[in-house]
Amino acid sequence: MKQVFEAIALAKVSTSAAEARGLGMLGPADRITMNRERQLLDAKAQAAALAEGGYVAPQARTQIPAPGVGALATLETGISLMREAGYASEHDEKVARWAAYILCGGRVTAGSLVSEQYLLDLELEAFLSLSGERKTQERIAYTLKTGKPLRN
Secondary structure, X not given: OHHHHHHHHOOOOOOOHHHHHHOOOOOOOOOOXXXXXXXXXXXXXXXXXXHHOOOOOOOOOOOEEOOHHHHHHHHHHHHHHHHHOOOXXXXXXXXXXXXXXXXXXXXXXXXXXXXXXXXXXXXXXXXXXXXXOXXXXXXXXXXXXXXXXXXO
16 A cells, blocks of 8 residues: 555656556556557557457455555654655645545544445545645646646
């Protein structure tokens, strides 16, 4: 969880498929197309092959043990220390707190079983809250334009 949290909180981006694998954004079975001009064609071919093969989406998980409030408190302490040390802006802190909240399953007892949908709902709540903020909108626009994160 620490690696995932750091990737989100520090807005890590990958510049290559190999780097994305190292950050845990791609798994060993994920396919890579090296030729940029073929990426869309290869993706469409893969989607068609999955559909022709009778692909069925996996059933949503319902028994995921949440790290809970203890882990959340640890992450929040780290976030506060990063902010106090000047490594994170006020908006970085806000985004990181939402990320920690989602990763820990909200304010639940450690080991509480939550569903995938519950976690997706927490993520949606965070997205809707953050997307209405000017600094988030600036970050999204900047990243789409440059491919790099904006620290505002």
